[in-house]
Amino acid sequence: MQRTHDTARYTEGRPDKFARHTLFETPRFFADVYVLGPGQHQAVHRHEAEDKCYFVLEGRARVATGAQRHEVGPGEIVHCPAGEEHGVENPGPGRLRLLVFMAPHPRAAQLGW
Amino acid sequence: MQRTHDTARYTEGRPDKFARHTLFETPRFFADVYVLGPGQHQAVHRHEAEDKCYFVLEGRARVATGAQRHEVGPGEIVHCPAGEEHGVENPGPGRLRLLVFMAPHPRAAQLGW
Numbered sequence: 648m649q650r651t652h653d654t655a656r657y658t659e660g661r662p663d664k665f666a667r668h669t670l671f672e673t674p675r676f677f678a679d680v681y682v683l684g685p686g687q688h689q690a691v692h693r694h695e696a697e698d699k700c701y702f703v704l705e706g707r708a709r710v711a712t713g714a715q716r717h718e719v720g721p722g723e724i725v726h727c728p729a730g731e732e733h734g735v736e737n738p739g740p741g742r743l744r745l746l747v748f749m750a751p752h753p754r755a756a757q758l759g760w
Numbered sequence: 761m762q763r764t765h766d767t768a769r770y771t772e773g774r775p776d777k778f779a780r781h782t783l784f785e786t787p788r789f790f791a792d793v794y795v796l797g798p799g800q801h802q803a804v805h806r807h808e809a810e811d812k813c814y815f816v817l818e819g820r821a822r823v824a825t826g827a828q829r830h831e832v833g834p835g836e837i838v839h840c841p842a843g844e845e846h847g848v849e850n851p852g853p854g855r856l857r858l859l860v861f862m863a864p865h866p867r868a869a870q871l872g873w
Contacts, residue, residue, distance in 0.1 A: 648839075650825055654815075655835045671839040675811045676789065676863035678837065698788045702767075702815075702859065704835070712763055722768045722817070724791065724859075726761075726784040746815065746837075750789035750863030 654704055654746055660684050665737075674755040679747045680704070685739030691732050699727040699749045701735055706743035709736045767817055767859055773797050778850075787868040792860045793817070798852030804845050812840040812862045814848055819856035822849045 648671070657668040657680035665683040672678070681689065683706075691711055701710055702724040710717045711734045712727040718738070719725060727733035737743035752758070761784070770781040770793035778796040785791070794802070796819075804824055814823055815837040823830045824847045825840040831851070832838060840846035850856035865871070 648841075650828055650840075651830050651832060651836060651838050653836045670837060671811075671813065673811050673841060675809075675842065676813075676861070678813055678839070678861070696788075698784075698786050700784065700789075700791055700861070715763055717764050719764060723764060723766045724783060725764045726791070727763075728761075728786060729788065748789070748791070748813070748861050748863075750861075 654680055658682060658742070658744065660742065665689055672752055672758075674752055676748060676750040677752050681745040681747050683735070683737040683743040683745070685737055685741070688736035689734050691734035693732045694729060694749070694753055696729050697749050697751055697753050698729050699733065699747065701725045701727070702746040704744040704746055706741045707738055708743055708745060709738050711735070767793055767857075771795060771855070771857065773855065778802055785865055785871075787865055789861060789863040790865050794858040794860050796848070796850035796856040796858070798850055798854070801849035802847050804847035806845045807842060807862070807866055809842050810862050810864060810866050811842050812846060812860065814838045814840070815859040815861075817857040817859055819854045820851055821856055821858060822851050824848070
């Protein structure tokens with residue numbers, strides 16, 4: 648498996664929903680780049696046993712975690728603990744690019760590990 | 761626990777060795793900012809059951825993982841898989857700041873979780 652990525656290369660979005668680009672994944676974690684156009688979002692959801700972090704590479708993000716709401720920009724990071732509802736949206740006007748970590752990998756079993 | 765951090769605030773180094781600033785930690789992962797002055801390093805070591813990622817916030821990093829050597833800069837990320845020797849050094853001349861993820865947390869038991 649490739650050991651390095653330049654996150655700057657992952658800029659491609661999708662017209663219908665936010666785009667995910669997987670950088671690394673093992674049973675223990677994944678690291679993805681998410682690309683959200685203005686107005687796009689990842690709906691609020693919950694993982695019972697996994698922690699997630701959103702780190703802003705580019706743009707502005709509105710992140711929900713539990714009852715909290717955070718508006719963050721480049722260099723800022725938000726932790727969404729296991730068991731807590733969370734989601735993210737791009738309020739625009741620019742593109743939003745996030746480095747996303749989740750641990751452990753929520754689909755470890757499905758992926759055959 | 762605090763749910764957001766601005767990684768730009770974590771710039772303080774140490775004269776004797778590299779500095780760690782813990783952002784978030786649970787049994788499942790930690791996220792730290794490491795600050796390495798020119799010539800400082802994290803010695804090569806191994807975690808049998810934990811994956812680590814180094815993401816460059818500022819400066820240049822030389823990362824060893826197994827037999828591979830990578831020189832990376834801002835926006836680049838390196839994955840050091842569980843069981844593989846890894847380390848990082850700052851070749852200078854500037855400060856190196858890294859966002860570091862490890863999963864699961866290598867000291868979960870010691871921390872009383």
